[in-house]
Amino acid sequence: PYIKKIELRNFKSFGLKNTVISLDRGFTAITGPNGSGKTNIVDAVLFGLGETSSRRLRADSFSKLIFNGNGKSKSKPRSARVVIQFDNSDGKIPIDTKTVTISRIVYVNGQSEYRINGRKTSRGRILELLSIAGINPSGHNIVPQGTITKLTDISPVERRKIIEDLI
Amino acid sequence: PYIKKIELRNFKSFGLKNTVISLDRGFTAITGPNGSGKTNIVDAVLFGLGETSSRRLRADSFSKLIFNGNGKSKSKPRSARVVIQFDNSDGKIPIDTKTVTISRIVYVNGQSEYRINGRKTSRGRILELLSIAGINPSGHNIVPQGTITKLTDISPVERRKIIEDLI
Amino acid sequence: KKKAFMDAFNQINESLSYYFGKLTGGGKAYMKLENPDDPFSGGVDMIVQFPNKPEILVSGASGGERSVASVAFLFAIQKLNPASFYLLDEVDAHLDSFHVAKLSELLVEESSKSQFLVITLKPEMASRAQKIYGVYERNGVSNIVSATIK
Amino acid sequence: KKKAFMDAFNQINESLSYYFGKLTGGGKAYMKLENPDDPFSGGVDMIVQFPNKPEILVSGASGGERSVASVAFLFAIQKLNPASFYLLDEVDAHLDSFHVAKLSELLVEESSKSQFLVITLKPEMASRAQKIYGVYERNGVSNIVSATIK
Numbered sequence A, B: 001p002y003i004k005k006i007e008l009r010n011f012k013s014f015g016l017k018n019t020v021i022s023l024d025r026g027f028t029a030i031t032g033p034n035g036s037g038k039t040n041i042v043d044a045v046l047f048g049l050g051e052t053s054s055r056r057l058r059a060d061s062f063s064k065l066i067f068n069g070n071g072k073s074k075s076k077p078r079s080a081r082v083v084i085q086f087d088n089s090d091g092k093i094p095i096d097t098k099t100v101t102i103s104r105i106v107y108v109n110g111q112s113e114y115r116i117n118g119r120k121t122s123r124g125r126i127l128e129l130l131s132i133a134g135i136n137p138s139g140h141n142i143v144p145q146g147t148i149t150k151l152t153d154i155s156p157v158e159r160r161k162i163i164e165d166l167i
Numbered sequence C, D: 001k002k003k004a005f006m007d008a009f010n011q012i013n014e015s016l017s018y019y020f021g022k023l024t025g026g027g028k029a030y031m032k033l034e035n036p037d038d039p040f041s042g043g044v045d046m047i048v049q050f051p052n053k054p055e056i057l058v059s060g061a062s063g064g065e066r067s068v069a070s071v072a073f074l075f076a077i078q079k080l081n082p083a084s085f086y087l088l089d090e091v092d093a094h095l096d097s098f099h100v101a102k103l104s105e106l107l108v109e110e111s112s113k114s115q116f117l118v119i120t121l122k123p124e125m126a127s128r129a130q131k132i133y134g135v136y137e138r139n140g141v142s143n144i145v146s147a148t149i150k
């Protein structure tokens, strides 16, 4: 499955509106000035895939992921939402739809609400379905900023363990 | 004092000849492809200033700093030498010469030999004279590759300690 | 168990060689068991040989060289168990223009099989993509614009 | 002792503000004591405000923003006790072109007071130097060529 769309509403710096990033199945580049929000998009994907550690999303707690407000108009929003829409034509996610949409909302109290194709579900269910498709937020296919050389800075024993984990 | 000249002979990738880098007192850039030897020049300066940890020079032991040979002609050289020539017009290095030349040779047995203005001396003497001039291999004025964000990734207590160390 | 490991090891080694060769224009890389008779009693070393340079342990390579080797290793382990999408955040930060060009060519090639979302500050990388999203910030809020190249 | 610390703290704060403003084209940065009455019982926070953005703790800033803040802090602490030479290895790796330009301008300015040896992969940085050394490798051996700009 590949990602067709990522939607961010009040997630980190993507405040005040619903931002829609539609993607093709090939090679898409994301660029822009320092601090513009590029890595926040990566955080949004990890968040949507069920990431359990807020520190991996560079936040002290999950409620910190909600847009802080730009101090101007109203008060800070009460929730942040990320929607990830997968193309499931290969059927690898064990759900009967050609498109699988997962969404996650986090509230000011830190609690998250998950949905698959609009229907409420648990984080566990999402992690389970995605892992059957080989998708998980800690996979090697996601390389956070500044971590690329980790794969060669590891010890020989850690390198062996990476191979063992693959089988 | 500023660095007028750095000479490298059989130090890391600077093998087979004496490489001379002459410098002005302003802004000099060093550029080139990956793996060409740029960071090795930084290692050479640290080495010349008396660095005591070979790991900081990315070598398991000091003898590993000697040029490996390029497998073609003769066997590996038996020593590596770095010469650092300082302009001492401001007299901050407490030696009576307008130019202060320190050199360090490391042999295959890992032993180092130090000289100031051609005369043999100890590492301790070199560290002492340079520290009077405010020069030391662990100073904040030397920023190794990949470490620039350390100054902002530190904890508030570590930040306070940096300030305390300055007074 | 040893057989399963050795099969994976050999496959990854083959892929590593392929991808490293692509990223460096002819360099060689391979993994070596510290203890070939009993793989699980030792670790796995990685040896690289950049073009016209001697063989070295990857830990002895420069910053940019290790980035290149890491990307090759990443592609190699993924080949065993391909991911449907990749999210790469500034993996080209320490690469010189030669390696940036090589990496972008490899991404174009591999993008027919998998999806790649690549965050980069380098125009030479972004310009090789099929689609570019520009992210910018106005009054503390992030916005995006997109440009489709092909 | 507290007086000596507070003098240094205030001086560094002033320099930090100056250098951060220069590097960001108008941004603000300052340090704050966790415990103003007893500095030594707490740490020192660093707060940054990039142009047109809200104030944040530096730990909450992006990778490139933290590089910029680090360089400003480095210059600030050095001003208290200036070094005769600086050796900077790829400090611009995560900077966008705006900040690379700002940093190179600052280096040109400060180079009248101190010597700067700057390793960079970015032509926009190297081209602002008075002298450039190009390092290249032939048959496993490093060589250098130099070009003097001014």
Ligand SMILES: Nc1ncnc2c1ncn2[C@@H]1O[C@H](COP(=O)(O)OP(=O)(O)OP(=O)(O)O)[C@@H](O)[C@H]1O
Binding pocket: A011, A012, A013, A014, A032, A033, A034, A035, A036, A037, A038, A039, A040, A041, A064, A065, A066, A067, A068, A069, A145, C140, D053, D056, D060, D061, D062, D063, D064, D065, D094
């Ligand atoms: N909850 C939030 N509300 C508003 N802004 C936030 C929030 N969380 C983070 N930010 C802002 O997002 C910005 C960081 O964005 P991000 O890390 O995505 O930048 P980037 O584009 O990856 O930059 P770089 O090129 O430097 O890596 C920071 O300036 C931070 O203040």
Ligand SMILES: Nc1ncnc2c1ncn2[C@@H]1O[C@H](COP(=O)(O)OP(=O)(O)OP(=O)(O)O)[C@@H](O)[C@H]1O
Binding pocket: B011, B012, B013, B014, B032, B033, B034, B035, B036, B037, B038, B039, B040, B041, B064, B065, B066, B067, B068, B069, B145, C053, C056, C060, C061, C062, C063, C064, C065, C094, D140
């Ligand atoms: N003792 C030695 N003899 C010969 N070559 C060596 C020795 N020690 C290190 N090298 C070589 O020096 C090279 C690394 O050089 P260096 O780290 O200076 O590169 P660099 O120009 O800084 O590259 P990058 O831009 O990737 O950071 C490596 O390829 C390594 O094999």
Ligand SMILES: [Mg+2]
Binding pocket: A038, A039, A040, A145, D062, D063, D064
């Ligand atoms: Mg980023």
Ligand SMILES: [Mg+2]
Binding pocket: B038, B039, B040, B145, C062, C063, C064
């Ligand atoms: Mg380097």
